[in-house]
Amino acid sequence: MDQRRRGFLRRWPAAFAAWLLAVLARLLVRTLRVTFLGPPPAVLPHPCIYAFAHGRQVPLLRWPRPRTAVLASLSRDGRLQARVMRRFGFEVLDGSSSRGGARALAGALERLRRGLDLALAVDGPRGPRGVVKPGVAYLASRSGRPVIPMSSACARAWRLGSWDRFTIPRPFSRVVVAVGEPLVVPENVPLEDLEPTRLALERELGRLAILAEDRAESLARRPRRSAKEVGA
Numbered sequence: 001m002d003q004r005r006r007g008f009l010r011r012w013p014a015a016f017a018a019w020l021l022a023v024l025a026r027l028l029v030r031t032l033r034v035t036f037l038g039p040p041p042a043v044l045p046h047p048c049i050y051a052f053a054h055g056r057q058v059p060l061l062r063w064p065r066p067r068t069a070v071l072a073s074l075s076r077d078g079r080l081q082a083r084v085m086r087r088f089g090f091e092v093l094d095g096s097s098s099r100g101g102a103r104a105l106a107g108a109l110e111r112l113r114r115g116l117d118l119a120l121a122v123d124g125p126r127g128p129r130g131v132v133k134p135g136v137a138y139l140a141s142r143s144g145r146p147v148i149p150m151s152s153a154c155a156r157a158w159r160l161g162s163w164d165r166f167t168i169p170r171p172f173s174r175v176v177v178a179v180g181e182p183l184v185v186p187e188n189v190p191l192e193d194l195e196p197t198r199l200a201l202e203r204e205l206g207r208l209a210i211l212a213e214d215r216a217e218s219l220a221r222r223p224r225r226s227a228k229e230v231g232a
Contacts, residue, residue, distance in 0.1 A: 018083030025084065029061045031171045035215060038179035038208075041065070045146055045182060047112050050119040051136050052150040053205055054129065055164035057121065059152035059175040061088065069093055069111040070119045071104055091116060105135065112143040122201070127163045130209075132202040137185060137194040146182035149204045153178075153212035155220035174219040178212040180204050 041064045050068070052060060069091040072082035082092040093107040108118055122136045123129060140147050152167075155174040160166040169175050183204070185197050 014080065015083065018080055018087065021080070022084045022087035025058070025061070025088075028169065028171055029058070031173075032059060032062060032169055033172065033174045034059065034062045035174070035176045035219060036063075036179070037176060037211060037215060039181060044148060044179075047115050047117050047145055048182065049112070049136060049140055049143075049145055049147045050117060050150055051122045051132075051147050051201060051205065052120075052152075053164070053209070054121045054124050054127070055162070055166045056152045056209075058168055059154065059177055060119075060150060062175075063150070063177055063179075065119075066117060067091065067115075068117040068119050069108070071108065071121075073125050090119070101135075105139065108139055109143055112139070112145050118145075122205075124164075129164055130202070130206065132198050132205065134191070134194055134198050136201065137189075137197040138191060140183070140185035140197070141187060141189045141194060144187045146184045147201060148182055149180035149201060149208055151178050151205055151208035151212050152176060153209070153216035155216045174216060176212040176215045176219070178208040178215075180208055 046066055050060075050063075050065075070085050071093050072079070072085065082094070085092050091111065093104055093111070108120075112118055118139070120136055120139075122132045124133070136147060139145075153176050154167055154169040156170040157173060158168045158170065160168070183197070183201060185194070189197075
């Protein structure tokens with residue numbers, strides 16, 4: 001067996017797994033009963049940087065968006081995630097703050113300058129959970145693009161035992177996506193002066209998480225569907 005055929009056979013299981021996960025994720029996401037809180041997509045500036053915490057990504061797939069790029073780590077799980085995200089129409093950048101960071105930052109800036117939005121899990125790749133890393137403030141300052149804080153919560157969900165307590169909504173669950181006002185960072189701020197921006201984003205993500213969780217709990221107790229909810 002030649003090297004090309006061996007390489008194809010090694011890649012095939014990963015490609016099939018990504019295809020299957022993407023199909024299942026699409027089916028699941030379409031069943032979710034979504035309530036959006038905060039500014040509607042039509043009034044937000046673009047391109048922008050969507051910022052959210054790890055583990056809350058699945059409901060965010062229902063957020064209407066133009067062309068968007070995402071970062072995926074170089075780990076085995078990250079490679080699988082990258083394949084799935086491409087099937088959802090995202091442009092995928094390789095790298096994270098721990099591996100390939102400089103290349104990932106350069107690629108992210110290039111996509112923003114091309115007019116793509118950027119979606120970032122800002123407390124990774126290994127946590128601590130909810131602690132924002134400085135990379136998102138750096139990107140906002142160097143690109144001049146606003147940061148859009150986002151969070152989500154589910155009335156019924158499975159939660160994995162990973163560090164980020166990755167949340168998978170149960171089919172037909174009520175979910176809430178909470179969006180904050182755009183956070184504008186002055187351009188070309190020195191890296192050491194970006195700490196107030198990082199802390200402000202961290203506080204806002206915490207506030208949005210509580211807001212989303214409170215509304216999800218309220219919706220879970222509501223017997224009928226709210227008129228403000230957006231169906232599948």
